Amino acid sequence: MYQVGNLVKELTEKHGRLRESLMPILQGIVERHSYLTDEAMVEVAKELDISAAEVYGTASFYTFLDTKVRGKYVIRICKTITCSMKGKGEIIETIEDMLKIKVGETTSDRMFSLLETNCIGWCHKAPAILINDLPYTELSPEKVVEIIKGYMHK
Amino acid sequence: MINLTINDQKTSVPAGSTVLDAAKKLNINIPTLCNHPDLCIAGNCRVCLVEQKGARTLIAACAMPVAEGMDIHTNTLKVRNARKHVVELLLSEHRSDCTKCYKNQKCELQSLANEFAFGDTIFLDLVEDHPYEIDRSSPSFMKDDSKCIRCQRCVRTCSELQYISAIAVANKGAHQKISSFHDRPMSHVVCTNCGQCVNRCPTGALVEKTYIDQVWDAIYDPEKHVVVQTAPAVRVALGEDLGYDPGERVTGKMVTALRQLGFNSVLDTDFSADLTIMEEGTELLTRLKKALVDGDKKISFPMFTSCSPGWIKFIEHKYPEFLPNLSTCKSPQQMFGALAKTYYAQKRKIDPSKIVSVSVMPCTAKKYEADRPEMRDSGYKDIDYVLTTRELAVMIKQAGINFRNLEPSHYDSIMGDSTGAAVIFGATGGVMEAALRTAYEIVTGREVPFNNLNITPVRGMEGVKEVTIKIEGCTDDWKFLEGAELKTAIAHGLTNANKIMRLVRQGKSPYHFVEIMACPGGCIGGGGQPIPTSMEIRKNRMKAIYSEDEHMILRKSHENPDVIAIYKDFLGKPNSHKAHELLHTHYVEREQY
Amino acid sequence: MENNTGLNKVDLIFEKIDPKEVLTKAFEMTNEQIIQEVLESGLKGRGGAGFPTGLKWKYTASEKDPDKYIVCNADEGEPGTFKDREILDRVSYKVYGGMAIASKAIGAKNGIVYLRGEYRFLLPQLMRELELFHKMIDEIGYDFRIRYYMGSGAYICGEESALFESIQGDRGEPRNKPPYPTTSGVFYKPTSINNVETLVTVMEIIKHGAKTYNQLGTKDSRGSKVFSVSGDTPTPGIFELELGMTVQQFVNEFGDGDTKAVQVGGASGFCVPRKKFNETIIGFEGVPTGGSMKLFNSSRSMYNVLHNYLDFFAEESCGQCTPCRVGCQQLLKGVQNVKKGDVKSTYLNELVKLAETMKVASKCGLGQSVGNAFRTIVENFREEIIY
Numbered sequence A: 001m002y003q004v005g006n007l008v009k010e011l012t013e014k015h016g017r018l019r020e021s022l023m024p025i026l027q028g029i030v031e032r033h034s035y036l037t038d039e040a041m042v043e044v045a046k047e048l049d050i051s052a053a054e055v056y057g058t059a060s061f062y063t064f065l066d067t068k069v070r071g072k073y074v075i076r077i078c079k080t081i082t083c084s085m086k087g088k089g090e091i092i093e094t095i096e097d098m099l100k101i102k103v104g105e106t107t108s109d110r111m112f113s114l115l116e117t118n119c120i121g122w123c124h125k126a127p128a129i130l131i132n133d134l135p136y137t138e139l140s141p142e143k144v145v146e147i148i149k150g151y152m153h154k
Numbered sequence B: 001m002i003n004l005t006i007n008d009q010k011t012s013v014p015a016g017s018t019v020l021d022a023a024k025k026l027n028i029n030i031p032t033l034c035n036h037p038d039l040c041i042a043g044n045c046r047v048c049l050v051e052q053k054g055a056r057t058l059i060a061a062c063a064m065p066v067a068e069g070m071d072i073h074t075n076t077l078k079v080r081n082a083r084k085h086v087v088e089l090l091l092s093e094h095r096s097d098c099t100k101c102y103k104n105q106k107c108e109l110q111s112l113a114n115e116f117a118f119g120d121t122i123f124l125d126l127v128e129d130h131p132y133e134i135d136r137s138s139p140s141f142m143k144d145d146s147k148c149i150r151c152q153r154c155v156r157t158c159s160e161l162q163y164i165s166a167i168a169v170a171n172k173g174a175h176q177k178i179s180s181f182h183d184r185p186m187s188h189v190v191c192t193n194c195g196q197c198v199n200r201c202p203t204g205a206l207v208e209k210t211y212i213d214q215v216w217d218a219i220y221d222p223e224k225h226v227v228v229q230t231a232p233a234v235r236v237a238l239g240e241d242l243g244y245d246p247g248e249r250v251t252g253k254m255v256t257a258l259r260q261l262g263f264n265s266v267l268d269t270d271f272s273a274d275l276t277i278m279e280e281g282t283e284l285l286t287r288l289k290k291a292l293v294d295g296d297k298k299i300s301f302p303m304f305t306s307c308s309p310g311w312i313k314f315i316e317h318k319y320p321e322f323l324p325n326l327s328t329c330k331s332p333q334q335m336f337g338a339l340a341k342t343y344y345a346q347k348r349k350i351d352p353s354k355i356v357s358v359s360v361m362p363c364t365a366k367k368y369e370a371d372r373p374e375m376r377d378s379g380y381k382d383i384d385y386v387l388t389t390r391e392l393a394v395m396i397k398q399a400g401i402n403f404r405n406l407e408p409s410h411y412d413s414i415m416g417d418s419t420g421a422a423v424i425f426g427a428t429g430g431v432m433e434a435a436l437r438t439a440y441e442i443v444t445g446r447e448v449p450f451n452n453l454n455i456t457p458v459r460g461m462e463g464v465k466e467v468t469i470k471i472e473g474c475t476d477d478w479k480f481l482e483g484a485e486l487k488t489a490i491a492h493g494l495t496n497a498n499k500i501m502r503l504v505r506q507g508k509s510p511y512h513f514v515e516i517m518a519c520p521g522g523c524i525g526g527g528g529q530p531i532p533t534s535m536e537i538r539k540n541r542m543k544a545i546y547s548e549d550e551h552m553i554l555r556k557s558h559e560n561p562d563v564i565a566i567y568k569d570f571l572g573k574p575n576s577h578k579a580h581e582l583l584h585t586h587y588v589e590r591e592q593y
Numbered sequence C: 001m002e003n004n005t006g007l008n009k010v011d012l013i014f015e016k017i018d019p020k021e022v023l024t025k026a027f028e029m030t031n032e033q034i035i036q037e038v039l040e041s042g043l044k045g046r047g048g049a050g051f052p053t054g055l056k057w058k059y060t061a062s063e064k065d066p067d068k069y070i071v072c073n074a075d076e077g078e079p080g081t082f083k084d085r086e087i088l089d090r091v092s093y094k095v096y097g098g099m100a101i102a103s104k105a106i107g108a109k110n111g112i113v114y115l116r117g118e119y120r121f122l123l124p125q126l127m128r129e130l131e132l133f134h135k136m137i138d139e140i141g142y143d144f145r146i147r148y149y150m151g152s153g154a155y156i157c158g159e160e161s162a163l164f165e166s167i168q169g170d171r172g173e174p175r176n177k178p179p180y181p182t183t184s185g186v187f188y189k190p191t192s193i194n195n196v197e198t199l200v201t202v203m204e205i206i207k208h209g210a211k212t213y214n215q216l217g218t219k220d221s222r223g224s225k226v227f228s229v230s231g232d233t234p235t236p237g238i239f240e241l242e243l244g245m246t247v248q249q250f251v252n253e254f255g256d257g258d259t260k261a262v263q264v265g266g267a268s269g270f271c272v273p274r275k276k277f278n279e280t281i282i283g284f285e286g287v288p289t290g291g292s293m294k295l296f297n298s299s300r301s302m303y304n305v306l307h308n309y310l311d312f313f314a315e316e317s318c319g320q321c322t323p324c325r326v327g328c329q330q331l332l333k334g335v336q337n338v339k340k341g342d343v344k345s346t347y348l349n350e351l352v353k354l355a356e357t358m359k360v361a362s363k364c365g366l367g368q369s370v371g372n373a374f375r376t377i378v379e380n381f382r383e384e385i386i387y
């Protein structure tokens, strides 16, 4: 769990306090901390003068606005048809072996979370993943190991 | 006007009407589920599908605005097949254990199933694929997700009518559900327990928490003396659950029925409503005096009424900085409760530990209120069980009472007397009117200057009403109020309450005294009242309340003989030390999530 | 096949142009002239639904409210589509230019690009290019501003009214229609919402003129469009092709010699089996597509394909309306049970009927189009679905 501190205030300064500011604010929190804590959502609700249930309702609609604990680096593997056909299974196994977590889990040091997602728009270079915002494509087990190693040493 | 045909019948309706409105005008029945007359259009259940000539898809009658020349058919094969599928799909996600369900025979989904989906369904059972939960945490109601059809009526109610949004739609796709903040128990979120969502839920997904069995147990326990009080709004609505039209008063029959159910004493919340007026009116005048004569800077206005527990919880969550503005008076239910186990026990020479105090209320929040830790000033739990109007109807049916044929009778004495002022507590503006009838007379020695005591400007369904009363001809004690204009406001439904609270927070409120009721229309539209509800139904109940008032001999709280007696024998005078001990309370600041 | 144009590669969308020149030309036209030009070009929306762009602009232009919006739909969530990413990456100035032309046509001062969260990595670059664009139109002396809103992973937000809800900070639940976006769109203001590629195409139409542009394509499908080609193909990628070819001609170019089916239009599109390659035209007269072309060879199980799509829809449905929320779950569980042999294969017929109901009873295009893939896969590859 992280402390939101002044982040929500900073984000509302930047994006405003209208209902339409909600998404950019939540996105800003996730960009910094990977997921939304209850505390963060309540803070946002207070700042925008809307109910916390609505903040949660909106956040939980969007796959990337996680309300469960996530690691610093969120790995999302595309599970849609082309990636599935082109070796997504192998990539998952490789990452699961390497990080000792299953899909849906987070490493105990809170560095990595492994999730599946729907088509991320790189089907011609399948299989593809996102690590936080960055796409990695045309993956092989070897390639993905190298990529994740890079994040471990970041 | 827009011309269209439905099932080859011509009609014309105003622009902006929906196909559903037009069908109603032609007396053509189109089934609906997510649609509710109090709420904005959702168009999500898709039960109301009809065929529009030339359209690629079927259309949702509730959501489709009429257009010139539309040619609608409501009963084609395509429509029937689609409707059947839709109802069956809903059922496939739904735990259909009707025989055990509280809503059995009162459920809109069940009626639709009865019309469209009897016999075998082709669909697979999806219930076990969903991690459905039942939330029993609120003392007022239960939320059973396995009965929920996602019509979002509750969500719209909570946001549009109540401005709370304690519940919202969460997740998407197959996981979509109605959820509190991060699935917290309803007892631990901003929910006011008003039960407005319960009142509009078409299924058994939101139902009041029932205490019927506990009340029967008490009645059958020979050791116990069971007293029951009935709130003003119950008598004008109970009939709806027993086969009467909305707006029929059944006061006398209800009293007889309660006696037949076996309650030892049938008493009236009206008594403590009158008492509330004495206490609250005195409190208002004292506050005015402190502020105007003594220059006490700590007294701030407006003073808010405090008889609606849903409203109390709202302000505790949302505007806690104004808790000092709330009247310290308990609600009539709780005043009654505190006195039942003290004054009444003494008078009747009954051991208060043997008394079981039951109240019949139009309200689910009252169940919560009775559970508040503050509500034990008698030394016991002041109110043991709260039943809604709906639960009382169930008990009457369970007992096999033929309600229509009952002889009307009168409440028992000691705390059974009532005035017209107390009766109108049940409608928005009623507390204000009752308070003005008494306070004006205290201050001027004369009756309020309104024809036949009917302070009509405070009445009616407008969301926020403002009324200014000029005080003239004060008696010597109240000379400081001579010529003053008492500014009042009245709001019902928490969305309207919130409008006033915004003004107050911005420092723009001109008011001295504000009446707020959590439910639309006041208690007559309470969350515990018979289902369905609509503006029309509430108006009929309201009419009944005012006609009950007109038919009373006593119409002012301070004339209630039982009230006069209790001050003489027990409490001393309004706002006395004893009154404070038993009839007043304090409030708690709560979190805003 | 009279409409058949054959497979012809075209280079318009990614063609390097001088945006200032095109915009200056456009701004010299009246808004009616722009709308007329776009109408004449025959351009239909490239986002999938294929509504005539000129008509959409005409409706928006005719609205009285002076506060109007041009929204660029860059949510590109349809499985198998990735052309909008490439367009934004390579020629975002043409997207902005198309928005400016649209704004002139409809009378909007504000533009919004709604970019899917999966493409957030592009944002810094897009913002830099946007700054240059703003500078350029300032130089021309045209008063117009574009801002970005980001999605966060929800396919349904590509549906126009869901997209507006999302911009407004809400759950992306599609609205009831009418009212249509042209009268009540983002912030409930008159809005023209157009796909990334549609907007770029407008730049090309203004540059080359409608008469030149509508030489390309067929009567029902004018012009060219960018295809996202993936699956079992030796040459996956992005290709701009003239509209009006048959699936067979497409497969001749992109197939691996063993193509048994092409999914045209993504998960919400249609599955064309080998036996229908010859008779099926890619375009509005045949199978329409937002650009997604997925090829499957004979090593693939069409059951897996169908299962993957249904899983996708069951997850990505917004969940508000009954036919779609529950229907997707029923279709998914239904084919699983057919595959396992838990129910008879004739159960597929019931499921096809359900898919028909979803088509006519769902609130938005998502639920309405789930049946496309379902029906075409089940009809053509029944033996692969059953136990």
Ligand SMILES: Cc1cc2nc3c(=O)[nH]c(=O)nc-3n(C[C@H](O)[C@H](O)[C@H](O)COP(=O)(O)O)c2cc1C
Binding pocket: C044, C045, C046, C047, C048, C049, C050, C051, C053, C073, C074, C075, C076, C077, C078, C155, C156, C157, C158, C159, C160, C161, C193, C194, C195, C196, C198, C199, C364, C365, C366
């Ligand atoms: C479920 C669903 C998803 C959609 N996704 C997209 C999308 O990602 N991009 C897009 O341009 N249009 C998408 N559309 C179509 C849009 O609703 C809209 O028709 C389109 O943006 C209009 O632009 P156009 O006329 O230029 O094609 C989608 C429609 C539906 C029903």
Ligand code: SF4
Binding pocket: B094, B095, B096, B097, B098, B099, B101, B102, B103, B104, B105, B106, B107, B108, B109, B110, B147, B203, B204, B205
């Ligand atoms: S909610 Fe209605 S349909 Fe469901 S079990 Fe209860 S009575 Fe039956």
Ligand code: SF4
Binding pocket: B157, B158, B162, B164, B165, B166, B167, B190, B191, B192, B193, B194, B195, B196, B197, B198
């Ligand atoms: S009881 Fe009232 S406050 Fe609570 S969820 Fe229902 S409508 Fe909202």
Ligand code: SF4
Binding pocket: B147, B148, B149, B150, B151, B152, B153, B154, B155, B178, B197, B200, B201, B202, B203, B205, B206
């Ligand atoms: S709880 Fe009741 S009112 Fe709310 S969505 Fe479910 S069925 Fe509808």
Ligand code: SF4
Binding pocket: C156, C173, C174, C316, C317, C318, C319, C320, C321, C322, C324, C325, C362, C363, C364, C365, C366, C367, C368
């Ligand atoms: S069809 Fe599906 S995506 Fe569209 S509104 Fe209905 S549930 Fe939502």
Ligand code: FES
Binding pocket: A078, A079, A080, A081, A082, A083, A084, A118, A119, A120, A121, A122, A123, A126, A127, A128, C079, C080
């Ligand atoms: S299927 Fe994986 S990126 Fe499209």
Ligand code: FES
Binding pocket: B031, B032, B033, B034, B035, B042, B043, B044, B045, B046, B047, B048, B049, B060, B061, B062, B063
């Ligand atoms: S009643 Fe019309 S869609 Fe629900």
